Amino acid sequence: MVHCVNASYHHGDLRRALIEAAVAAVGEVGVGSLSLRAVAKRAGVSHAAPAHHFGDKAGLLTAVAAEGHDRFADALERAWQTTGDFVEVGVAYVRFAIDHRPYFEIMFRPELLHTDDPELDRASRRSREMLHRGTDGPGPGEAANGYSTAALAAWSVVHGFAELLLAGNFDPAIDDDPEGVLREVVRQLRF
Template identity: 40%
Template structure:
């Protein structure tokens, strides 16, 4: 028997069900029927709220970016509080570490953030929200770059190219670790050690030579 929900509660319940299915079985497990079944509602409910699977995945991507943005911002704030303005590049490194950490703790969520082809534009009624959520995530890095530039740690100029450099570096490592493309043996560095080595090398690349 379907459970009664208020409109907003049903929206949240459907997304919660979708996240549970994603964590349990990956993106293939997230179907409209499975979500409805998990939430205990009619099969038509997900279509009514999201327009189709593309819209459902897009709404999940928005939530995923919001969660990631919160973790990146927290990493920046915590590091800046600890380090002050002595070396803001270390705070940028902390953001990169948080990015890789998110991917390792929530691999399925990380996967849907990086695969826009999973969303059908004809169904994606949340496209504008997805783009805005992604931009807010990148802004954490861009604002961090500006702070580093103001401190003389990164060369002046538009912050976006530097932010994209930092993002692609962290993202590439996160993808390789999440998809098992790096096989670490007993004598190799741990994942966290490897992450820090890569991020410190990235810091060296970002650092101003002036």
């Protein structure tokens, strides 16, 4: 039993193919118009194939979100270790939202996901930890809730910027150099 964990019989690696197809589809039509059947067609399988690997639509999106959080954590960690500047972690946050929009569109939408999924939990916990690097630690910031005020402020500002930008709520002029604008915005924070 358990012939092939995560492996392949008929298709090769359908699980992987479906995730990639989902990401591509979300990139084209948005998560709101994502159709399981379109994803299946894109991967060259029948419309019911995804259900076997992911249970349901939320299951597929959960797998995408988990992968997204992993990549996200990687990007944030890279930024932190490269520059040592927490502002640059914030820039990386928004950079990821822009460059990997399909992932980002899904990652922070629990209503689309199976929030009890252990893989998602592990990955999102990892990306969450990366966010606290730099703001947490020495500073005071009451930890009555799980976060320091500085971490909450930083998270809120970069997340809000990313959401408003991606949704198109900003002046289009910002699209020319979102990084530059964001850098100035983040500098408005006291650390």
